[in-house]
Amino acid sequence: MDGDSPRPQVSQYGSVDPAPPEQSGELQSWTGTLCDEQQPMFQRMRAVFALRNHSSDEACLALCKGFNSESALLRHEIAYVLGQMQNPVALPTLIQRLEDEHEHVMVRHEAAEAMGAIGDRSVIPVLQRFTSDSLPEVAESCVVALDLLAWVQRAEFAETEW
Numbered sequence: 703m704d705g706d707s708p709r710p711q712v713s714q715y716g717s718v719d720p721a722p723p724e725q726s727g728e729l730q731s732w733t734g735t736l737c738d739e740q741q742p743m744f745q746r747m748r749a750v751f752a753l754r755n756h757s758s759d760e761a762c763l764a765l766c767k768g769f770n771s772e773s774a775l776l777r778h779e780i781a782y783v784l785g786q787m788q789n790p791v792a793l794p795t796l797i798q799r800l801e802d803e804h805e806h807v808m809v810r811h812e813a814a815e816a817m818g819a820i821g822d823r824s825v826i827p828v829l830q831r832f833t834s835d836s837l838p839e840v841a842e843s844c845v846v847a848l849d850l851l852a853w854v855q856r857a858e859f860a861e862t863e864w
């Protein structure tokens with residue numbers, strides 16, 4: 703039996719998260735923990751995954767506030783879960799993170815991939831602009847995101863053929 707196992711559980715997004723989502727609390731308390739520089743990173747990440755699992759527009763926008771964090775690791779994790787959530791309300795913030803040349807390369811890479819995962823084709827011109835970024839991690843992530851958007855469109859087109 704696996705039910706009592708203390709091992710990390712697979713999330714509703716099919717991923718095993720680096721920190722288990724906080725079970726108690728609500729949107730406001732998770733946002734507070736996320737934005738509190740004094741909290742341990744593990745707790746802040748638990749708040750990230752709790753907000754992701756909430757999967758509302760409000761949770762998405764709360765996560766966007768977390769980009770003010772001093773930790774590039776945390777900002778990168780936020781970009782990753784915004785891709786998992788696939789909610790276009792995060793797009794203006796993700797575009798800002800990709801465009802900010804002072805942002806950490808890991809965060810810019812994850813923002814680009816999240817933009818692809820969200821599946822809204824309005825971001826194509828922005829992604830195209832950064833396919834020639836001087837940082838290969840950024841440029842390659844934009845190529846992958848553009849390929850994903852094209853692949854999804856082809857798959858949708860194939861479905862309507864039937």
Ligand SMILES: [Fe+2]
Nearest residue numbers: 782808811812
């Ligand atoms: Fe990544």
